[in-house]
Amino acid sequence: MAHSGSGARAKLLDSDEQNKSKGISSMIRILLTGLCFLFLRPTCSSGSKILVVPVDGSHWVNMEVLLQELHTRGHNITVLRSAKSWYIPSNSSIYTSINVPMLEDESDRNYYNKMLLDVMECRRAPSFMRTFCQQHLITSMLEKGHKILARAAAKMLDDPVFIKRLQDAEFDLMLTDPALTLGVILGSYLKLPMVFNVRWINSGEGHLTIAPSPVSYVPVSGSELDDQMTFLERIKNMLHHLHSAVEYHVLVNPAYSDLFQRHFPPGTDLLSLQYAADIWLVRTNFVFEFPRPTMPNVVYIGGFQCKKARPLSDELEAFMQSSGEHGVVVMSLGTIVSALPPEVTESIAAAFARLPQKVVWRFEGEKPSSLGNNTLLLKWLPQKDLLGHPKTRAFVAHGGTNGMYEAIYHGVPVLGLPLLFDQFDNVHRLKVRGAARVVEAKSLTKENFLEALKDILETPSYRNNIQRLSQLHHDQPMSPMDTAIFWIEYVIRNKGAAHLQSAGFSLPWYSYYCVDVAAVFMALIGAFVWASVLICRILCCRRSRRKNKVKSH
Amino acid sequence: MAHSGSGARAKLLDSDEQNKSKGISSMIRILLTGLCFLFLRPTCSSGSKILVVPVDGSHWVNMEVLLQELHTRGHNITVLRSAKSWYIPSNSSIYTSINVPMLEDESDRNYYNKMLLDVMECRRAPSFMRTFCQQHLITSMLEKGHKILARAAAKMLDDPVFIKRLQDAEFDLMLTDPALTLGVILGSYLKLPMVFNVRWINSGEGHLTIAPSPVSYVPVSGSELDDQMTFLERIKNMLHHLHSAVEYHVLVNPAYSDLFQRHFPPGTDLLSLQYAADIWLVRTNFVFEFPRPTMPNVVYIGGFQCKKARPLSDELEAFMQSSGEHGVVVMSLGTIVSALPPEVTESIAAAFARLPQKVVWRFEGEKPSSLGNNTLLLKWLPQKDLLGHPKTRAFVAHGGTNGMYEAIYHGVPVLGLPLLFDQFDNVHRLKVRGAARVVEAKSLTKENFLEALKDILETPSYRNNIQRLSQLHHDQPMSPMDTAIFWIEYVIRNKGAAHLQSAGFSLPWYSYYCVDVAAVFMALIGAFVWASVLICRILCCRRSRRKNKVKSH
Structure with a gap:
């Protein structure tokens, strides 16, 4: 609080100079920030220097929304991006970028189209095995990915000029998505306060990094379970938990061991670097996620990227209106997979053709032969604005977190694919x-897709349920975006948030789990039992000796 | 949200009629509530009927602050109070009260003065044993207390006229302090949504009711430990944890078994009733408390009762100003213990007499003979306003949560007694x-009390540290009071908050702790080892038979 006064104001001016964003909007920003200083000092830390290491693809979509808001509040943002990035532009009015030669393989978009075929094969396995088969695919990907990341990190830390440049910039904060490890490693190396913008929490869904997560009711990511598990499901969840622990120790962490040995104090591992995060901004909340324990440095910001719908283009608006009372189905499968297998595409198109609704479909590639007149194919669509349109009746979606939150925000029922x-x-x-409802690509036919679509469109409970979720989602003390910004600025203002971090982090595993304490208790009980038996024996021996003596007399 | 519109507005008018609080303040309230409906609909649920079962003494002090705020927002409050209550007035402009014949023994204030002498004796035990000795005293008190509470609860539930009256009132919420069990039992019986206003969480500091609480870093209440424990301290914490579990199962819960059998479904126990709480408003935060895991239905509102200091009376202001540059020491030992042993009082008075500061001491009983001219004795003092006064240099306090938060709020260092x-x-x-600093009554002398006082007054680090805590305490996204009100109204609006409750509640202990899953794993491993050994033996036997055959040929 104390340091958010004149010093911070001077920093704000610095940042404005660097951004060179002049004119009226900049004037208004400075004015607002000034007012903010006068009336809301504790919540302002404008003009700070934030280093951002984002993840490409859909993760960037939400990180960018956050950066826009931080920029509006006068912060000076530097983004580290791969020179081959698909999504993260090198030139932006809201940040300065630094290109780094990393993630050489992520730019191969066909990689994920191929992976989809493997996943579809996996999904044909019996129900219990399916998630493990799929996890195995992810494990292989992780193995490759972490090696690439470790090389990229080593390249950075081994480059004294690059590191000097970052050190000289005197950043106030590292904001990163820990789905990739580069930001975590770099932030720890530069000893910067750290805020994570994160969807999933690794290692058994965060037992160690976040909070104790009983396997009996906290489903491990990838398990496709919920918090109400049968006995068999709890066994499955435990296996996923163990798998994730083994994966971390055998595969993920060893990829970095050389790097850690060369650049970090002894005993450093990936988990210990993650412990250093001051705040975890988790992109869910308990409208969507199942209730689970969390430490006080975890803040839920699910749906922070959602906004009210803006008007559509004239053509699109005319298309929406042409749907009449039946309304419109919106379909989008996100950024990673660019093409479904042709037979799946044909079945979907044929099913859509049978609907009285109109359909807007985000689609790349060759037009399906079975496409109906009611279906509009678009290479890109204003998803948020379409979902918020009063004519929209259902959302056919792949189930990315961003899309799920947009469906919740606007109260549109989902057909998940x-x-x-x-x-x-x-x-x-x-x-x-x-x-x-959920339909899987591996078993999708025109008939079952159409049946599920009609169910979603005609059964009122789907709409009622998502609107109840929407109501709960909107019923928060503060908007998720304001919450995110508050905690980012909190970490900057207070130079970290160590007082919110778990003391469990500093304990070795046997102390954390009280194994040492239990051992002492067992030893004491053992000693007590042994001593009791010994005393009994001695007493019995004496008695029998006495009896013998009596007899012998 | 949907039902906070006209229906809630009609309720608001009802409540105003009932309260009969007319005039300008009421007009302003209605106007504000109207504006609130227009602009902030999701955060309004005014005009609801709230049943409150508070705890007497210092717990009432903070509950009343909350009720005042709820009243200001147009809610209609009914308070259940003991006919013999010390603190809870039967007539109030902010609530209607219902007298019940409960807690017959709590009104004996000398009980706690006597208990103090026993505690002082306990504190003379060796360091490791001290807390257990004290816990034993509390256990005896609990044993007696829960029997009284169970009788009081039975009296209520057995009285059909009383229950009918409560049922007919159609309350929207039970707001209670679960330090006493009456509110929890009554709220569950009436099937009301429940909000707890709570300081401590029972059963090993809430492992079951709130969230998994690893004994390795979550100190159990009464253990006097923090989150950084040595090995011996972790053993102590585990013993306190086990003690609290045994206490619950052997002593607390059985007091109610007859009541539960007669009035609740089979399998009900006290914990299962506590699980039903929709929101736990916990009267701490992580400026004061050590970081610990919590479930999403736990909301921290530490210091919600704190307010900016108001001007003092002319006499008191003159006294404060007369202290000059040395300033003033404020002393208050809370509401429960009305008198310290005379020798302790004399030592304190003598130490105060040696200070260059002036002293304001909340004091009942005979004036100490060693009292200095610099010390003003008052039967009651405006503690919040004194702590916020610029002349205040230190706070000598017994360590009640309310007082500790007022010290943090105003940044005044504490000498704990x-x-x-x-x-x-x-x-x-x-x-x-x-x-x-902490000085204990059992070993308090004029010398050590004076030394500690001077240390607090003269060493700048105490003031710097509490001001750092104060700064962090004020640096919150919302004021703790607004947070408390938001979540109370949230539960009313949404008729509960079941989606924030742990699914772990519905599991039997062996499933919660995965004992059943572990047993299956052990059995499978055992069977695998047994089968391996069997196969090896069969193979070995065959070989040796062959060898024998070869030999015999």
Whole structure:
């Protein structure tokens, strides 16, 4: 609080100079920030220097929304991006970028189209095995990915000029998405306060990094379970938990061991770097996620990227209106998979053709032969604005977290068509709340897709349930975006938030789990039993000796 | 949200009629509530009927502050109070009260003065044993207390006229302090949504009711430990944890078994009733408390009762100003213990007499003979306003949570003189943060009290540390009072908050702790080992038979 006064104001001027964003909007910003200083001092830390290490693809979509808001509040943002990035532009009015030669393989978009075929094969396995088969695919990807990341991190830390440049910039904060490890490693190396913008929490869904997560009711990511598990499901969840622990120790962490040895104090591992996060901004909340324990440095900001719908273009608005009372179905499968297998595409198109509704479909590639007149294919669509349109009746989605929150925000029921990664977990969350149906690509036919679509469109409970979720989602003390900004600025103002971090982090595992204490208790009980037996024996011996003596007399 | 519109507005008018609080203030309230409906609909649920079962003494002090705020927002409050209550007035402009014949023994204030002498004796035990001795005293008190409470609860539930009256009132919410069980039992019986206003969480500091609480870093209440424990301290904490579990199962819960059998479904126990709480408003936060896991239905509102200092009376202001540059020491030992042993009082008075500061001491009983001219004795003092006065240099306090938060709020260092219950835990929390010194009544002398006082007054670190805590305490996204009100109204609006409750509640202990899953794993591993050994033996036998055959040929 104390240092958010004149010093911070001077920093604000610095940042404005650097951004060179002049004119009226900049004037208004300075004025607002000034007012903010006068009336709301504790909540302002404008003009700070924030280093951002984002993740490409859909993760960037939400990180960018956050950066826009931080920029509006006068912060000076530097983004570290791969020179080959798909999504993260090198030139932006809201940040300065630094190109780094990292993630050489992520730019291969066909990689995920190929992966989809493997996942579809996996999903044909028996129900219990399916998630493990899929996890195995992810493990292989992780193995490769972490090696690439470790090389990229080593390249950075081994480059004294690059590191000097970052050190000289005197950043106030590292804001990163820990789905990739580069930001975590770099932030720890530069000893910067750290804020994570994160969807999933690794290692058994965060038992160690976040809070104790009883396997009996906290489903591990990838398990496709919820918090009400049968006995068999609890066994499955435990296996996923153990798998994730083994994966971390055998595969993920060892990829970095050389790097840690060379650049960090002895005993450093990936978990210990994650412990250093001051605040975890988690992109869910308990309208969507199942209730679970969390430490005080975890803040839920689910749906922070959602906004009220803006008007559509004239053409699109005319298309929406042409749907009449039947309304419109919106379909989008996100950023990662660019093409479904042709037979799946044909079935979907044929099913759509049978609907009285109109359909807007975000689509790349060759036009399906079975496409109906009611279906509009678009390479890109204003998803948020379409979901908020009063004519929209259902959302056919792959189940990315961003899309799920937009559906919740606007109260639109979902037909989930999960393809990869957490998408199966995400659509399951809406399904158990009666707000979604799920159809899988591996078994999708024109008939079952149409049946599910009609169910979603005609059964009122789906709409009622998602609107109940929407109502709860909007019923928060503060908007998720304001919450996110507050905690980012909190960490900057207070130079960290160590007082919110778990003391469990500093304990070795045997102390954390009280194994040492239990051992002492067992030893004491053992000693007591042994001593009791010994005393009994001695007493018995004496008695029998006495008896013998009596007899012998 | 939907039902906070016209229906809630009609309710608001009802409540105003009932309260009969007319005039300008009421007009302004209605106007504000109207504006609130227009602009902030999701955060309004005014005009609801709230049944409150508070706890007498210092707990009432903060409950009343909350009720005042709820009244201001147009809610209609009914308070259940003991006919013999010390603190809770039967007539109030903010609530209607219902007298019940409960807590016959709590009105004996000398009980706690006597208990203090027993606690002082306990505190003379060796360091490791001290807290257990004290816990034993509390256990005896609990045993007696829960029997009284169970009788009082039975009297209510057995009285059909009383219950009918409550049912007919159609309350929207039970707001209670679960330190006493009456509100929890009554709220569950009436099937009302429930909000707890709570300081401590029972059963091993809430492992089951709130969230998993690893004994390795979550100190159990009464243990006087913090989150950084040595091995011996972790053993102590585990013993306190086990003690609290045994206490619950052997002593607390059985007191109610007859009541539960007669009035609740089979399998009901006290914990299961506590699980039903929709929101736990916990009267701490992580400026004061050590970071610990919590479930999403736990909301921290520490210091919600704190307010900016108001001007003092002319006499008191003149006294404060007369202290000159030395300033003033404020002393108050809370509401429960009315008199310290005379020798302790004399030592304190003599030490005060040696200070260059002036002293304001909340004091009942005979004036100490060693009292200096610099010391003003008052039967009651405006504690909040004195702590916020610029002349105040230190606060000599017993360590009640309310007082500790007022010290934090105003940034005044504390000399703790803990007497009973959680006061030892509370002052320990400020001590480990370098914001307090602690002197115990059992060993208090003029010399050591004076030394500690001078240390607090002359060493700048105490003031710096508590001001750092104060700064962090004020640096919150919303004021704790607004947070409390938001969540109370949230529960009313949404008729509960079941979606924030742990699914772990519905599991039997062996499933919660995965004992059943572990048993299956052990059995499978056992069967695998047994089968391996069997196969090896069969193979070995065959070989040796062959060898024998070869030999015999």
